[in-house]
Every structure is written in C-alpha cells, then in structure tokens.
Amino acid sequence: MYEDFFGLSELPFNVTPDPRFLYRSTSHRDALAYITYGIFQRKGFIAVTGEVGVGKTTVVNAFIDLFRPSLEVAFIFSTKFPFEQILYLVCKDFGIEVEDKNKAQMLIMLNEFLITQYQNNRNTVLIIDEAHNLSPDVLEELRMLSNLETRDRKLLQIMMVGQPELETILNMNEMRQLRQRIPGICRITTLGRDEVEQYIMTRLRVAGSNGGGGGPHFTRDAFDEIYHYSGGIPRLINVLSDRLLLIGYVSNTRTLDGRLVREGIRDIQSQNVPAGERRIRPM
Ligand SMILES: Nc1ncnc2c1ncn2[C@@H]1O[C@H](COP(=O)(O)OP(=O)(O)O)[C@@H](O)[C@H]1O
Ligand SMILES: [Mg+2]
Structure with missing residues (x-):
C-alpha cells in the first residue's frame, strides 16, 4: 500500500515472528546465545520468558533458521491439552507415525525416533511455546520425557517459552525437581x-x-x-x-x-x- x-x-512492520527482521538488541542476542548453548550442550531443559510481544517466538525462529540442518524440531503451542494429546502432537510434528493415542505406545515410538536421530548426529528439540499455560501435571510428564537418555546424553532437549508467569510456575516448590534441571531462566527484556x-x-x-x-x-x-x-x-x-x-x-x-x-x-x-x-x- x-x-x-x-x-x-515489502511491509517493514508486520506482526509475524519473522526472523529475517531480527534486530539483535543485547537482550535478544543474549537469548539466542542462551538457547544455542542450552541446546548444543544438551542441557535437557531450557526456559525463555518475556512479556507478550517482546520477541520470544522471533528469537526461537531465528535459532531454528540458523541451525536447521543439524536440528530435528517439533513446535507445540497448544498447551492447554492433557499430556496424551500433547504427546500425540509432538509425535505428529516429528513425523512419527502413531496408530492411536496410546501413551505407552507413543513413548516407545518416540524413544526409537530419538535414538535414530542421535545416531544420525541430529539434535532433537521440542519447543513448547505459550508454556505458561502448561498444567503442573503436564510439566511433570515432560520432566519424565526428558529422562530419555543414553548413558551420557539427553536424547531430547525441551525448550519452554512463555510469559513471565512461567518463572513463577517453575519456581513453585513442587516444581523443584524440574527447576533443578534448568540452567537458569532467560528473560527477554524490553x-x-x-x-x-x-x-x-x-x-x-x-x-x-x-x-x-x-x-x-x-x-x-x-x-x-x-x-x-x-x-x-x-x-x-x-x-x-x-x-x-x-x-x-x-x-x-x-x-x-x-x-x-x-x-x-x-x-x-x-x-x-x-x-x-x-x-x-x-x-
Ligand atoms: N529483536 C527483534 N527484531 C525484530 N523484530 C522483532 C524483535 N523482537 C520482536 N520483534 C517483532 O515483534 C513482533 C512480536 O514478536 P514475537 O516474537 O511474536 O513476540 P512474543 O513471542 O514474545 O509474543 C513480531 O512482529 C516480531 O517480528
Ligand atoms: Mg510468541
């Protein structure tokens, strides 16, 4: 127009999280470094928080764009579902053919998939956007999911992305087992x-x-x-x-x-x- x-x-100010437009402010640059470190050091869990519209999804997309060839990514943002449903979406997004939503069956297939990716030297990442909406039960199940590992390595890296409430949830007493897994939470600032x-x-x-x-x-x-x-x-x-x-x-x-x-x-x-x-x- x-x-x-x-x-x-083209239009310079679309509100889509398009990483081509990324401006590397100190905070956005730090977030990108934190994500890169967490994923490639296979920390198991990382968490990125920030107010609505501050650039969380854009930074995550920038990370994916930078390292796409070595990553296998599932991206979930429907976080209000029960765990079985989320697990199903995860499998679908990884391209795993699951016949039904049987939890045990899905976990076995996911494990096989993760081992194959590991053998092919690919880093498998589950990104959960809007993670502040996850229920404590689902968070606990996710913690179990990150237990899938070989003798020396986590097979699945889980990145939680959400509004600052996510920090409050992760700092709750019943979340301490999960919290201990996370190497500091990265908050993107204005x-x-x-x-x-x-x-x-x-x-x-x-x-x-x-x-x-x-x-x-x-x-x-x-x-x-x-x-x-x-x-x-x-x-x-x-x-x-x-x-x-x-x-x-x-x-x-x-x-x-x-x-x-x-x-x-x-x-x-x-x-x-x-x-x-x-x-x-x-x-
Ligand atoms: N560092 C940045 N560089 C360029 N554009 C950005 C940056 N941070 C945010 N934006 C833009 O602002 C809008 C909102 O960003 P988004 O990543 O969707 O925020 P959030 O996921 O935190 O709600 C998008 O249009 C996005 O492209
Ligand atoms: Mg977002």
Whole structure:
C-alpha cells in the first residue's frame, strides 16, 4: 500500500515472528546465545520468558533458521491439552507415525525416533511455546520425557517459552525437581530508547530502505514518542510504526515527526482496546 511511496520492497512492520527482521538488541542476542548453548550442550531443559510481544517466538525462529540442518524440531503451542494429546502432537510434528493415542505406545515410538536421530548426529528439540499455560501435571510428564537418555546424553532437549508467569510456575516448590534441571531462566527484556531507534532502522533496512532520501525519515521526536507509547515492546512498536507510515503516505510526507506519531496513537486507540489490554492477545 505505502511501500512504493517510501521506496520499500515489502511491509517493514508486520506482526509475524519473522526472523529475517531480527534486530539483535543485547537482550535478544543474549537469548539466542542462551538457547544455542542450552541446546548444543544438551542441557535437557531450557526456559525463555518475556512479556507478550517482546520477541520470544522471533528469537526461537531465528535459532531454528540458523541451525536447521543439524536440528530435528517439533513446535507445540497448544498447551492447554492433557499430556496424551500433547504427546500425540509432538509425535505428529516429528513425523512419527502413531496408530492411536496410546501413551505407552507413543513413548516407545518416540524413544526409537530419538535414538535414530542421535545416531544420525541430529539434535532433537521440542519447543513448547505459550508454556505458561502448561498444567503442573503436564510439566511433570515432560520432566519424565526428558529422562530419555543414553548413558551420557539427553536424547531430547525441551525448550519452554512463555510469559513471565512461567518463572513463577517453575519456581513453585513442587516444581523443584524440574527447576533443578534448568540452567537458569532467560528473560527477554524490553528495548531501551536507543534500541527502539535501532530496531526501527533495522526493520526498515530489511524491508528495502537505503536510509537515504525517498525513504521514511523518523525524527528524534518521533522515536521518543514511539518509545514512550510502546514501552520498548516490539509488537507495539510495529503496530504504531505501521500506522505512522500510513499516515505519512496519506498526508504525502516522508518526514515522520512526533506530531504524526501522536496522531497514530490516537488512531490506534480509537479503533482498538487500550494498549494495556491489547497485550492479552496471544501471538
Ligand atoms: N529483536 C527483534 N527484531 C525484530 N523484530 C522483532 C524483535 N523482537 C520482536 N520483534 C517483532 O515483534 C513482533 C512480536 O514478536 P514475537 O516474537 O511474536 O513476540 P512474543 O513471542 O514474545 O509474543 C513480531 O512482529 C516480531 O517480528
Ligand atoms: Mg510468541
């Protein structure tokens, strides 16, 4: 829509977790390093937390993209099911042919699959997104699942990704056996003021902006306003910046300043529920 006007080859501020757009803030870079370490050291369990829209799924996707050839990944985000159902989804995602949802049968087949992957030098990873929704029972079953091992190695790495409540759950007394397995929990934090600026510039560059004339020019004021509105949450930055570019296009200006940002905020707020409540929507 406004891409041509700004000389962009694609939309820069989609809200999908597309790792091509990854901006490596200190926190996102640390998270990527933590995941890489945990998986390749075969720690068994790792956990990544953060507020809605902070970039958890994007970082996980970036990790998968980086190491895809050596990984066998199952990605689960339907976490409100009972364990049998989750196990079934895991098997399906790994491409294991299970005949019925018999738990013992599924565990045997999963074990065989894991041994084959291990022999082929592939690292098998189960990623559970929205893991803060897992019940304590399912968490306990998952802990048992991570017991599948050879004499010296964990056969399955389990990565739990979720909102900060996940930390509370893992720190509960009855979770201590599981908690002891996790080498620290990695929390992704919001972006600082300067990071918001770099974040926006990174996404514009990936979308084809060369930073010169003809492209969008965000004033310092605009960055300040975006930072204050979004609290450094990338998802909120995207929603607002997308609106801002639209406003620039409609008003035939490529210089985007604080006044236009405030107009964008009013637009969003009049169309949607307030920003605070919008965070409830899962992504
Ligand atoms: N470091 C980052 N670099 C580029 N885009 C990001 C980054 N972090 C988050 N985003 C973007 O913000 C939006 C929300 O990110 P997402 O990974 O879905 O958040 P979460 O899984 O934590 O709710 C997505 O459009 C995503 O691409
Ligand atoms: Mg997510």
